[in-house]
Amino acid sequence: MAKGPEDFERRPHPQGWVQPKAPYNPYDPTDVRPAEGYPSEFDAPSSVKKNTGKIAQDLTDYQKIKIDMKRLKYYPRPPSELYPGRYKVLRKVNHKSGFLRGAELTAKLSIYGFVGFGVFFYKWNDNENVFAPFRRFQLRVKEFLLGGLSTDDYNDVYNYKKDKMIPQRPLPTIMYEQNEKKQLVGEDATNNEFIKDRFGNKHVVYAEHITQKEEESMLKAMELAERELELKKMREGLQGSDVKPVWKFW
Incomplete structure (x- = not known):
């Protein structure tokens, strides 16, 4: 049986129906939920947060209340005492003192300055x-x-x-011996571009010992040369004193 045009007309609201507020605010005591529910309660599941399925039972559940208020786009505003029917304008108050702002600015300038100077x-x-x-x-x-x-x-x-x-620092003796056991030092076949043949502390000590011996031998040679020169001068002086001049008769 075909439906007539009267069937497509909007049915009248039931007795006592009130125009609903949208979206429904569960924290507003004046917003009475109708029996049929609000259209905002039938949103797609993807657009509803996980913790908004139930109303916050405890007023200390701030996280749930915050998400619900953000979803409802509801911002609590105290009513104005001077202008009835209007709300107070909430301004952001900067609680930072001048000292804190100066300290923060000084810290940032110091960090940026040290980085720029170092780079x-x-x-x-x-x-x-x-x-x-x-x-x-x-x-x-x-x-x-x-x-x-x-x-x-x-x-x-x-x-x-x-x-x-x-320049590289020498390896401790224990680490160098461990590298020797792992065959990471000593031969060209075991060294590649990823392995560095670093010397150990014992090599530094041995090199310093050799350098010290060379310096000592050099000092001894210089001392011997100086002694020979002094002896040579003394001999020449003695030989010169033995020769008597011709004009002396005694």
């Missing part, structure tokens, strides 16, 4: 490092503005050695 204006070492390109850029700018550089700065910009080896 651009400080020479960390005489070898190639991650900050070397930034320092060369700073020196080029200085050369462009001032028209010249000192000898050391000029060499840092144009005459630096890319392949200069970075």
Whole structure:
């Protein structure tokens, strides 16, 4: 049986029906929920938060109340005492004192200043490092503005050695012996680009011992040479004193 046009007309509201507020605010005592429910309660599940399925039973459940209020776009505003029917304008109050703002600004400027100084204006070492390109850029700018550089700065910009080896600290004896057991030192066949043959403390001590012996032998040789010169001078002096002059008769 075909439906007539009267069946498509909107049915009248039931007795006592009140125009609902949308969306429904469960924390507003004046917002009475109708028996049929509000349209906002039938949203898609993807648009509803997990913890908004039930009303917060405890007023200390601030997280649930905060999410519900954010979803309802409800911001509590106290009513105005001067203008009836209107609300007070809530302004953001800056609770930071002048000292805290100054301390925060000083800390930020100090951090940025130290970083900028360490990257651009400080020479960390005489070898190639991650900050070397930034320092060369700073020196080029200085050369462009001032028209010249000192000898050391000029060499840092144009005459630096890319392949200069970075000095390494010697390994402790225990670590060096462990590397020897693992065959990581001593032979070209076991060394590759990923393994560094670092020397140990015992090699440093042995090299210093050899250097000390060479210095001692050099000092002894110098002392012997000086003694020979002194003896030679003494002999020459004695030989000269034995020869009597011709004009002396006694």
